[in-house]
Amino acid sequence: MAGDSFGKLFKVTNWGESHGKAIGAVVEGCPAGLELSEQDIQPFLDRRRPGQSSITTRRDEKDQVKILSGTVDGITTGTPISLVIENQDQKSKDYSEMAKIFRPSHADFTYQKKYGIRDVAGGGRSSARITAGHVAAGAIAQKILQKSLGTEMVGYVKSVNDLVLAIDSADIDASLIEQTPVRCPDLVLAEKMIKRIEMARKNGDSLGGVVECRINSVPVGLGEPVFDKLEADLAKAMLSINASKGFEIGSGFAGTLETGSSHNDVFINEHGKVKTKTNNSGGVLGGISNGMPIVFRVAFKPTPTLIKTQQTVTIEGQETEFHGRGRHDPCVLPRAVPIVEAMAALVLCDHFLRFRVYKGLFDL
Numbered sequence: 517m518a519g520d521s522f523g524k525l526f527k528v529t530n531w532g533e534s535h536g537k538a539i540g541a542v543v544e545g546c547p548a549g550l551e552l553s554e555q556d557i558q559p560f561l562d563r564r565r566p567g568q569s570s571i572t573t574r575r576d577e578k579d580q581v582k583i584l585s586g587t588v589d590g591i592t593t594g595t596p597i598s599l600v601i602e603n604q605d606q607k608s609k610d611y612s613e614m615a616k617i618f619r620p621s622h623a624d625f626t627y628q629k630k631y632g633i634r635d636v637a638g639g640g641r642s643s644a645r646i647t648a649g650h651v652a653a654g655a656i657a658q659k660i661l662q663k664s665l666g667t668e669m670v671g672y673v674k675s676v677n678d679l680v681l682a683i684d685s686a687d688i689d690a691s692l693i694e695q696t697p698v699r700c701p702d703l704v705l706a707e708k709m710i711k712r713i714e715m716a717r718k719n720g721d722s723l724g725g726v727v728e729c730r731i732n733s734v735p736v737g738l739g740e741p742v743f744d745k746l747e748a749d750l751a752k753a754m755l756s757i758n759a760s761k762g763f764e765i766g767s768g769f770a771g772t773l774e775t776g777s778s779h780n781d782v783f784i785n786e787h788g789k790v791k792t793k794t795n796n797s798g799g800v801l802g803g804i805s806n807g808m809p810i811v812f813r814v815a816f817k818p819t820p821t822l823i824k825t826q827q828t829v830t831i832e833g834q835e836t837e838f839h840g841r842g843r844h845d846p847c848v849l850p851r852a853v854p855i856v857e858a859m860a861a862l863v864l865c866d867h868f869l870r871f872r873v874y875k876g877l878f879d880l
């Protein structure tokens with residue numbers, strides 16, 4: 517009954533706690549014959565890992581991944597792939613006082629009420645630390661998609677607080693994204709974002725924002741009718757990420773301000789290929805990819821752990837005050853980018869394999 521697994525044909529089960537011995541994931545459904553090593557996965561984890569810059573948590577985890585099963589001589593065998601990442605820089609004592617109180621906007625209260633027990637150190641299973649397993653599994657999915665379809669994931673920070681990137685997703689220079697620690701492709705705006713985040717940290721506060729993702733080279737036909745629509749599975753994937761609070765695809769909420777005649781994506785024939793003139797649908801029609809780039813956005817709230825003093829209650833219900841200790845991101849956006857890409861890859865890889873099942877029937 518626990519919601520620790522994701523996907524149907526390409527299935528990922530995430531395990532571990534923030535301050536446990538290790539975290540990781542088990543990947544089922546990866547086709548046999550794929551070249552795969554730790555070196556294929558590590559670069560993705562390096563982008564997500566803590567301690568990257570002054571605007572991320574100081575927790576120093578190397579996040580070195582190990583493949584424990586599912587490969588022989590660097591080739592996948594079609595059996596479950598077990599991925600493990602050891603925790604090495606836990607400071608559980610920073611959380612000792614939190615055993616007696618509920619931190620504002622954290623899962624402390626809900627976990628305690630649901631299970632009658634919770635892992636206080638680092639938030640246990642509710643910590644964003646476990647997303648390292650998402651990213652490791654997503655790296656495998658991205659390799660399958662790239663090798664099979666040439667699919668490209670381009671995630672970046674769209675906004676931090678009220679600083680908003682004005683460039684359309686189609687005009688983004690992807691080579692600029694990794695040139696700044698905030699992962700915004702507008703280098704001038706990126707510097708403003710960095711200063712804003714550093715100021716929030718200095719003031720003991722935090723900031724939220726939006727990650728946008730554009731997925732190129734997606735074939736027509738990914739997605740299932742009704743409950744497994746492609747955008748529905750993308751929404752579930754994105755809203756499963758810690759601190760996410762909103763999802764929109766294509767024109768999203770802004771589309772509500774238009775008329776049907778201005779919003780409709782008109783079909784055209786371009787050099788013998790049917791496509792749409794615009795992409796307000798974000799690459800999905802009727803829950804199925806239409807061959808256009810998939811474009812969506814994910815909203816992330818400000819990090820809830822603050823150095824500032826806040827009101828809360830004890831586990832007995834007595835009112836008290838609390839201020840955070842330990843090492844926390846003043847803004848989750850920069851490290852959320854590779855997580856968003858990974859979760860999108862898991863969704864698309866799962867639907868691609870399901871799509872191949874249908875297509876394969878006609879090839880028999």
